[in-house]
Structure formats: structure tokens, C-alpha cells
Amino acid sequence: ARFVHPSLTTIRYPIEMMAERAAHLALALSRDDVIEEETALFTPTLVRRNSVERH
Template sequence: VLVSRYVRPRLTTVRYPIVTMATQAAELALALADNRPLPEITNVFSPTLVRRHSVSTPSLEASHHATSD
């Protein structure tokens, strides 16, 4: 999710190989449209965890402000 880059704290997200997924989906759709036999494939798409500040420990300055209020 693109917006997760710009909010504070920066949000941890999961990145999927969308281009690869879309390419394979398009190839399958074109094969179906042309009445070609579909290949016997098993797809395993590996997502990547994008760690940002929403999973990190708070900084000392932030924890000081939280306890001094």
C-alpha cells in the first residue's frame, strides 16, 4: 500500500510480486481466450515483509515524552 510510506509512524506492510502475478494472470487469460490448453502450473508467490517504524521499538526521546506528560 503506497500510503503506508507517508503516514507516521511508517506502517509495516507486505509487498507482493504484483507484476509477476499480473503477467501470469494475463497469460492464462489469453490462453483461455484462444482456447489453448492451460499449462499445469502451481504458483507460489512469496511476499516480502517490509518492516517500518510501526514494528520498531520507540526511540528514547519518544518514550521520555510519553512518561513526562
């Protein structure tokens, strides 16, 4: 998105945090560990570029 003209606004997701959580859960499941039900919230970030108006 940053190489297009005008630069496009995008959403950045915390991919590393999401992958780490997924790996942790997969390893726990492979060991038959009991997994507590908890909700993981990942907050995306808006990356404003030239494709939107800035106020």
C-alpha cells in the same frame, strides 16, 4: 503506508509477476489452449518500517 507517522510496516506483493501470469492464462483461455495445471507461488516481502520493533 510510508507517508504516515510512524511509518507502517506492510507486505509487498509481486504485482507485476502476478499480472503477467494472469494475462498469460487469460490469453491461453481465449485461444482455447490447454492449460497444464500448475501452481504458481508468489512470495510476498515484509517491508519493516517504524510500526514494529526490530530485534
